Amino acid sequence: MNPNSVTGIVPALHRTPLFAAGDLIRVAARFPIGHYRVPNYVRGKMGTIEQVIEPRAVNNEEEGFGRNAGSSRHYYRIAIPLTSLWPDYAGPTQDGLRIEVFETWLEGA
Amino acid sequence: MHPHEHEHADQSQSGESPGYYEIMETAVRELLIERRLIDAGEIRRQIEVLDSRTPALGAKVVARAWVDPAFRGRLLADGRAACEELGISFYDDTRLIVLENTDAVHNLIVCTLCSCYPRPVLGLPPDWYKLKPYRARAVREPRAVLAEFGTVIPDNIEIRVSDSTAQVRYLVLPKRPEDTEALDETQLAALVTRDAMIGVVPVTL
Amino acid sequence: MTSTENLLKTLPNDIGGLSAERVERVEHQLKPWEKRCHALADVLDFHKIINTEEKRRGVEALGSELISKLTYYERWIAAFANILFQKQILTPEDLAQKMDEVATRDGALSQRASET
Numbered sequence: 050m051n052p053n054s055v056t057g058i059v060p061a062l063h064r065t066p067l068f069a070a071g072d073l074i075r076v077a078a079r080f081p082i083g084h085y086r087v088p089n090y091v092r093g094k095m096g097t098i099e100q101v102i103e104p105r106a107v108n109n110e111e112e113g114f115g116r117n118a119g120s121s122r123h124y125y126r127i128a129i130p131l132t133s134l135w136p137d138y139a140g141p142t143q144d145g146l147r148i149e150v151f152e153t154w155l156e157g158a
Numbered sequence: 159m160h161p162h163e164h165e166h167a168d169q170s171q172s173g174e175s176p177g178y179y180e181i182m183e184t185a186v187r188e189l190l191i192e193r194r195l196i197d198a199g200e201i202r203r204q205i206e207v208l209d210s211r212t213p214a215l216g217a218k219v220v221a222r223a224w225v226d227p228a229f230r231g232r233l234l235a236d237g238r239a240a241c242e243e244l245g246i247s248f249y250d251d252t253r254l255i256v257l258e259n260t261d262a263v264h265n266l267i268v269c270t271l272c273s274c275y276p277r278p279v280l281g282l283p284p285d286w287y288k289l290k291p292y293r294a295r296a297v298r299e300p301r302a303v304l305a306e307f308g309t310v311i312p313d314n315i316e317i318r319v320s321d322s323t324a325q326v327r328y329l330v331l332p333k334r335p336e337d338t339e340a341l342d343e344t345q346l347a348a349l350v351t352r353d354a355m356i357g358v359v360p361v362t363l
Numbered sequence: 364m365t366s367t368e369n370l371l372k373t374l375p376n377d378i379g380g381l382s383a384e385r386v387e388r389v390e391h392q393l394k395p396w397e398k399r400c401h402a403l404a405d406v407l408d409f410h411k412i413i414n415t416e417e418k419r420r421g422v423e424a425l426g427s428e429l430i431s432k433l434t435y436y437e438r439w440i441a442a443f444a445n446i447l448f449q450k451q452i453l454t455p456e457d458l459a460q461k462m463d464e465v466a467t468r469d470g471a472l473s474q475r476a477s478e479t
Contacts, residue, residue, distance in 0.1 A: 080372040081372070082371050082372055084374075084416075084419070084420040084423065085374065085377075086271065086323045086324060087323070088270055088271060088321070088323070088377050088379045088380075089373060089377050089379075089380075090270075090297065090379045090380040100255075102253065102325070102326060106324070106325055109323075109324050109325075109416050112414060112416040112417070113416040113417055113419060113420035114417070114420065115414075115417060115450075117411045117414060124324050124325065124326070126255070126326070131297075131300075131317075131319075134297070134298075134380070135298060135380070139299070140299070140300070140301050140313070140317065141313045141314075141316070141317075143316040144300065144301075144316060144317040144318075144319075145316070145317075145318055145319075146297055146318075146319050146320075146321060147318055147319070147320040147321070148320070148321045148323060149322065149323050149324045149325070149326050150323070151324065176396065176465075176466075179396070179433075179434075179436070179437040179440055179441075180394075180396035181462050181465050181466050182440050182441070182444060182458070182462060183396050183399060183400045183403065183436075183440045184396070184399075184465045185458055185461035185462040185464075185465050186403070186440065186443055186444060186447070186453075186458065186461075187399065187403055188461060188465070189453055189457060189458065189461050190412075190447075190452075193452070195410070195412055195452070196403075196406050196407070196410065196412070200406045200409075201399060201402050201403060201406055204402035204405045204406055205398055205399065205402045207402075207405075208398065208401060208402060208405075209398075249405065250405070250408065250415070270377075270378060270379030270380075271374075271376050271377060271379070271419075272376055272419055272422075273435075282393065282401070284388070284389075284390035285389045285390045285391060285435075286386055286387060286388050286389050286390065288435060289387075289389070290378055290381075290383045291383040291384050291385060291386045291387070292386050293378055293379065294378045294379060294380065294381040294382070294383040295382075295383050295386070297379045297380060298379070298380045298381075303386060306385055306386050307386070307388075321379065
């Protein structure tokens, strides 16, 4: 990782958001067992980052098993058109979903 | 006074003996108190906290946003901080994003996975919000669901459904109805219903 | 994917997008025990004895049959009991004994109330 050209500072891993508002992303097509907070209906779907949620927070899927602190990363508010989620969506094409997703579930698209 | 006597007085007055799950709740609570993991005062206090949270709080926030554009700006930038300005403290670690309905966009909120809801500012959610029909269909066919509430949104208005899954909670800032210029903030707040702040109905005169 | 793999990979509460009936605008005033149960959840989360996400996972772990047959707060208290056992904060025996004690105590009170 290249040090910041102005300060020479290398930021620590996971502290800086991986994505920014406007970025195109895909929700991972993973299907873990146990506890999850990314509903099936958005898995593998493409969307846009609407907002980076601050501050960083604990992965809620680990929180469900008792992790109360540590390993914080960013959550993102994602926009996904309803026509991307439902092939037969009968409403206007601008209708959309907004959903909050943890950074480990997102891939650049 | 023995901590649980108050609850027993409620039961014998109603003539109903407690069911299995009520007995379980009482037993769990008393065991945790005996072990000094929680205390009875905290439970009593949290009941008071919950009783103090009603849709009237959200209505106050909405009315203030309607009359004060600077407040509205702060509310849309950081919902929780703006609520706290009005004395509406949060009792958990949730954030609040306020979703403004406009001539171009209509918002509604849902929690498909469970029952996330902006409780600190609206109180407890109605059963229908927590049951399968709303949770399953609000993200699939929002316009049909809205129609079941008597709300028809024209096709040229974009619908945004926000599904809560983590730390953020949502509150809809409904459109201010027409012909309300003469109303003061208190009168405006009286028009704002819980269901309008969920986004399933508009605010009407 | 086999059908059982699918079952394991799909939580019972993951219902966004499924077909369902009309929304019936039902609501009810919380019974006193339900409100106490909600207050208990908030206090447990404050102390991180059982955080809110652990509660959600605990409800999911009840499985579809219990989820469909228990009411909202019944699911919470059943989940709390299981989680407290798992964390070795209480044992099943502790809870069983205390529930017997509560039931007997309340039975006696109700009886006295109906006799007056």
